[in-house]
Amino acid sequence: MMKKHPRFAVVGHPNKGKSSIVSALALDDTVQISDIPGTTNKQRSFPLKVDGKILYELIDTPGFQRARRVLAWLEKHDVSADKKHDVVQMFITEHRGDSQFNDELELLEPIMQGAGIIYVVDASKPYGKEYEAEMEVLRWTGQPSMALINHIEETDYSSEWKRALGQYFKMVRTFNPMTTNIEQHVSILESMAQLKEEWIAPVKESIKLFERYQEQRIEESSQVITQLIYDALSHVEELSLSEEETTTDEKERLEEQYKQYLRKLEIATQKKIEKIWNHDNLQKKQTFLTFKNLDLFSEESASVFGLTRKELLITGATSGAITGAGIDLLFAGHTLLLGGTIGALVGGAGAYFGFNELSEIKVMGQLLGKRYLQMGPMKNRNFSYIILGRALFHTSSIATRSHAIRSVAELSMENAFKEKWLDDSLRTSLEKYHKKFRSLDEINNETLKEYETLIKNILFKLIRH
Amino acid sequence: MNLKSYLDLYELLKNDVSSREERRAFGLSYGLGKSPLDQVITWTSRYYKKLKSPLLSETFSSYMYGVTMTLVIIAFFLGVFSGITLLSYNGHEPVNVVYFMAMVIVLPLFTMLLTVLSMIRSQSAQSILVHISPAYWLEKMLGLLPNAMQKSIETFKINPLLSNWIVIKRSQLLAIFFSLGLLLSLLAVVATKDIAFAWSTTLQITPEVLHRYLNLLAFPWREFIPTAVPSLELIEQSQYFRLGDSLSDEMIHNASKLGEWWRFLVFATLFYALFLRFVLYLVSLLGYHLALQKSLMGLEGVNTLLRDMNEPIISTHALHVEKISSAVQKNIQHIQKLDTSYDVVQGWAIPLSKLTVVIDSMEVITPNIFEVGGGNTLEEDSEIVHKSFGEVLLYVKAWEPPTMDFLDYLEILLESVDKVIVCPIGTEEESYKAKAKWVDIWVQKLSLLHNKKLWVKI
Ligand SMILES: Nc1nc2c(ncn2[C@@H]2O[C@H](COP(=O)(O)OP(=O)(O)OP(=O)(O)O)[C@@H](O)[C@H]2O)c(=O)[nH]1
Numbered sequence: 001m002m003k004k005h006p007r008f009a010v011v012g013h014p015n016k017g018k019s020s021i022v023s024a025l026a027l028d029d030t031v032q033i034s035d036i037p038g039t040t041n042k043q044r045s046f047p048l049k050v051d052g053k054i055l056y057e058l059i060d061t062p063g064f065q066r067a068r069r070v071l072a073w074l075e076k077h078d079v080s081a082d083k084k085h086d087v088v089q090m091f092i093t094e095h096r097g098d099s100q101f102n103d104e105l106e107l108l109e110p111i112m113q114g115a116g117i118i119y120v121v122d123a124s125k126p127y128g129k130e131y132e133a134e135m136e137v138l139r140w141t142g143q144p145s146m147a148l149i150n151h152i153e154e155t156d157y158s159s160e161w162k163r164a165l166g167q168y169f170k171m172v173r174t175f176n177p178m179t180t181n182i183e184q185h186v187s188i189l190e191s192m193a194q195l196k197e198e199w200i201a202p203v204k205e206s207i208k209l210f211e212r213y214q215e216q217r218i219e220e221s222s223q224v225i226t227q228l229i230y231d232a233l234s235h236v237e238e239l240s241l242s243e244e245e246t247t248t249d250e251k252e253r254l255e256e257q258y259k260q261y262l263r264k265l266e267i268a269t270q271k272k273i274e275k276i277w278n279h280d281n282l283q284k285k286q287t288f289l290t291f292k293n294l295d296l297f298s299e300e301s302a303s304v305f306g307l308t309r310k311e312l313l314i315t316g317a318t319s320g321a322i323t324g325a326g327i328d329l330l331f332a333g334h335t336l337l338l339g340g341t342i343g344a345l346v347g348g349a350g351a352y353f354g355f356n357e358l359s360e361i362k363v364m365g366q367l368l369g370k371r372y373l374q375m376g377p378m379k380n381r382n383f384s385y386i387i388l389g390r391a392l393f394h395t396s397s398i399a400t401r402s403h404a405i406r407s408v409a410e411l412s413m414e415n416a417f418k419e420k421w422l423d424d425s426l427r428t429s430l431e432k433y434h435k436k437f438r439s440l441d442e443i444n445n446e447t448l449k450e451y452e453t454l455i456k457n458i459l460f461k462l463i464r465h
Numbered sequence: 466m467n468l469k470s471y472l473d474l475y476e477l478l479k480n481d482v483s484s485r486e487e488r489r490a491f492g493l494s495y496g497l498g499k500s501p502l503d504q505v506i507t508w509t510s511r512y513y514k515k516l517k518s519p520l521l522s523e524t525f526s527s528y529m530y531g532v533t534m535t536l537v538i539i540a541f542f543l544g545v546f547s548g549i550t551l552l553s554y555n556g557h558e559p560v561n562v563v564y565f566m567a568m569v570i571v572l573p574l575f576t577m578l579l580t581v582l583s584m585i586r587s588q589s590a591q592s593i594l595v596h597i598s599p600a601y602w603l604e605k606m607l608g609l610l611p612n613a614m615q616k617s618i619e620t621f622k623i624n625p626l627l628s629n630w631i632v633i634k635r636s637q638l639l640a641i642f643f644s645l646g647l648l649l650s651l652l653a654v655v656a657t658k659d660i661a662f663a664w665s666t667t668l669q670i671t672p673e674v675l676h677r678y679l680n681l682l683a684f685p686w687r688e689f690i691p692t693a694v695p696s697l698e699l700i701e702q703s704q705y706f707r708l709g710d711s712l713s714d715e716m717i718h719n720a721s722k723l724g725e726w727w728r729f730l731v732f733a734t735l736f737y738a739l740f741l742r743f744v745l746y747l748v749s750l751l752g753y754h755l756a757l758q759k760s761l762m763g764l765e766g767v768n769t770l771l772r773d774m775n776e777p778i779i780s781t782h783a784l785h786v787e788k789i790s791s792a793v794q795k796n797i798q799h800i801q802k803l804d805t806s807y808d809v810v811q812g813w814a815i816p817l818s819k820l821t822v823v824i825d826s827m828e829v830i831t832p833n834i835f836e837v838g839g840g841n842t843l844e845e846d847s848e849i850v851h852k853s854f855g856e857v858l859l860y861v862k863a864w865e866p867p868t869m870d871f872l873d874y875l876e877i878l879l880e881s882v883d884k885v886i887v888c889p890i891g892t893e894e895e896s897y898k899a900k901a902k903w904v905d906i907w908v909q910k911l912s913l914l915h916n917k918k919l920w921v922k923i
């Protein structure tokens with residue numbers, strides 16, 4: 001059963017970072033990774049798919065447990081090199097269901113079905129002879145192979161490893177699953193493509209796709225951030241008032257609600273970003289959004305027919321003017337447009353002074369108007385850069401974080417981060433949009449798109465350096 | 466495309482009815498080569514059936530229809546009554562055509578100017594020009610009436626641009642019906658009564674000047690229907706001074722002629738109040754349509770929808786969720802310090818040369834040293850087991866995880882000796898001191914054997 005697309009089986013000794021490498025290359029943070037050897041005990045496939053079509057497949061496997069026994073079995077069948085592959089197949093057939101060789105069967109099966117071998121070692125530990133049995137077994141399969149050197153710790157024994165691996169593998173590469181970035185990712189894929197000639201084209205296509213995938217995610221992130229900034233800057237929190245006088249308690253409550261809204265907005269946005277970058281399971285530590293020195297104002301306001309006092313004033317004045325003008329017309333100009341002027345004054349004044357009365361009139365049990373305390377839109381200009389800076393920092397940290405890392409992410413933004421993305425000309429262009437967002441005017445799609453492009457460019461710089 | 470598509474899409478996006486895969490499949494099969502607007506509309510028309518009824522679009526449309534109908538009726542009757550009032554002839558004074566002209570020429574021109582301005586300003590969220598339209602606040606007032614319908618559309622926030630254009634469009638419709646009312650009343654009054662029209666103004670306007678003006682105003686129809694333009698003679702005859710004697714003899718003499726003003730008034734109404742307004746209505750329809758397109762594309766979620774349709778779905782993750790392995794127990798006999806001598810010392814995958822150094826550094830004495838595992842064959846290992854007896858110290862590399870191969874060996878060994886002490890060691894660089902983290906893993910693994918003869922040095 002040969003599959004058409006390239007497949008790569010990541011194999012090796014237990015606990016050497018096979019799952020970590022797969023996790024990093026497949027951008028999947030759900031892979032079980034742990035200090036305990038034998039964490040993986042079933043092969044797992046990680047296909048790269050575009051619209052359902054598989055371009056290549058990575059396969060995580062359990063580590064070798066009884067390599068010497070397998071090798072002993074194979075060597076009992078002394079055959080010529082061209083038959084060795086069949087002997088391995090015989091081994092698999094004969095031992096299917098034998099729990100003793102569960103791990104070996106799991107890892108040999110994909111290889112025997114045509115997968116390329118990626119043999120993972122940890123070069124922060126010394127080389128040992130016990131590895132030779134497993135490398136020999138792999139050689140028996142006759143499948144194309146390469147070695148991948150990982151460094152779990154700081155110590156370095158890579159020169160002795162390279163000498164040993166050179167005996168068994170044509171290609172030996174170094175890869176750190178914890179600190180990998182897109183360049184290293186691409187470069188490792190390029191090496192994998194070299195294993196077999198017919199794999200070069202599909203893997204090349206996959207590399208292009210990976211780059212597109214990252215672009216997609218940067219675009220999605222910019223959209224989410226744009227929405228965050230727009231929502232945050234334009235948000236107005238309202239608190240309906242019952243009494244004549246606004247109490248300090250009400251003011252505090254409103255302020256707390258307002259802050260809470262913004263904090264929640266930020267948290268929800270971060271969740272979305274983490275989802276976009278396949279970091280759903282991320283645990284993080286970070287400081288909350290603070291509002292120090294931001295001078296939050298609350299204002300008392302009211303509306304009648306859903307119109308604010310100012311709007312009603314203008315409406316009143318204009319309709320007064322029109323009525324007045326109508327009277328002028330009826331008097332055929334005798335009034336010298338006095339009607340219009342008086343009408344405007346009366347209408348405007350009526351609306352202005354009548355506002356409170358109007359707001360208390362009940363029509364069929366419903367109050368015509370309502371009084372409320374409101375806070376926002378955010379007047380402080382700096383706040384835009386605080387919340388945007390935090391979003392950019394979070395996004396770039398998440399986007400560059402390897403999926404192999406399982407530790408808690410410490411997201412502490414240094415002050416210097418600002419210098420990485422914000423300069424005067426950018427500030428000028430951003431400010432133009434922030435002003436629009438704060439104005440509560442209708443923001444059309446194009447404006448948001450333009451802002452999104454600005455954000456996208458910043459993210460590109462931050463993520464791809 | 467109509468308001469229904471907009472509302473359906475709004476609801477669809479809010480209730481998120483389709484998965485990313487469905488959207489992409491749709492994009493691949495229906496969306497290729499189409500404009501984004503087309504894609505969105507086609508998508509809406511395919512998916513709106515999935516919405517739960519009552520559809521917002523239906524509720525809203527019937528609400529809009531109701532409000533518009535009510536307002537149209539009010540406007541029409543207002544027109545009729547205004548017309549009747551303006552044309553009422555009390556028997557003492559003739560009907561002053563100036564009033565009526567103001568109503569069908571000046572007022573429409575003025576409000577049309579306001580309309581054009583509000584069209585230009587329709588972008589701003591709370592355009593005052595839109596707010597002063599009767600159509601706007603009449604609806605606001607109607608909206609105060611308790612109504613079940615109100616509830617369901619309350620949460621729905623329509624795009625301000627679109628709502629501005631709805632008001633603009635509706636205002637034009639109201640004005641048309643108002644003017645129709647006026648026209649109807651004019652025709653009715655003319656048909657049923659015999660009225661004398663006259664004109665009068667405080668301003669110093671001679672009949673010649675007025676004639677020039679009226680001729681100018683009548684430019685659209687004066688060529689075709691010359692009788693619908695008052696002649697200079699008629700104008701002179703129908704001038705009327707309130708301050709003078711009641712009615713001049715001449716006026717009384719020409720009373721029947723004075724009625725001819727009505728043709729001019731009808732055509733003025735037809736052209737200024739109705740035709741121009743109708744043109745403006747068409748413009749407002751166009752503007753409304755564009756606003757609808759714009760708002761449709763501006764709905765929250767449309768960008769995502771379009772991206773989902775047009776961007777390939779790339780995925781890299783595993784197909785199935787992995788089962789999480791359960792925690793392991795740690796329960797084994799251990800010692801803290803090695804004895805000074807053992808019957809046999811073995812090193813698992815530790816070459817003899819290294820092994821002797823380790824033994825020396827730990828000040829252990831033994832007559833029998835063996836390397837097991839590593840490069841040995843299984844036969845070589847079992848021979849060593851045969852040679853082993855009593856208390857065996859078995860060194861292992863702490864950093865290398867215990868494999869089943871090792872456990873197999875350990876089990877055979879345990880069968881033929883009295884006691885085995887497994888001692889994990891660190892690397893040469895670590896002076897053979899094993900890190901606790903690695904020792905821990907060995908302890909976990911060895912606990913699984915549950916063997917009384919097995920000890921670990923920690
Ligand atoms: N610091 C660091 N730790 C690593 C690296 N690679 C692997 N690890 C750690 O090494 C341990 C084992 O990693 P896994 O990826 O689970 O190893 P595995 O080969 O899949 O192990 P099994 O499935 O048990 O055979 C985990 O605790 C990882 O966090 C690395 O490059 N750097």
Ligand SMILES: [Mg+2]
Pocket residue numbers: 018019020032033039040061062
């Ligand atoms: Mg694993």
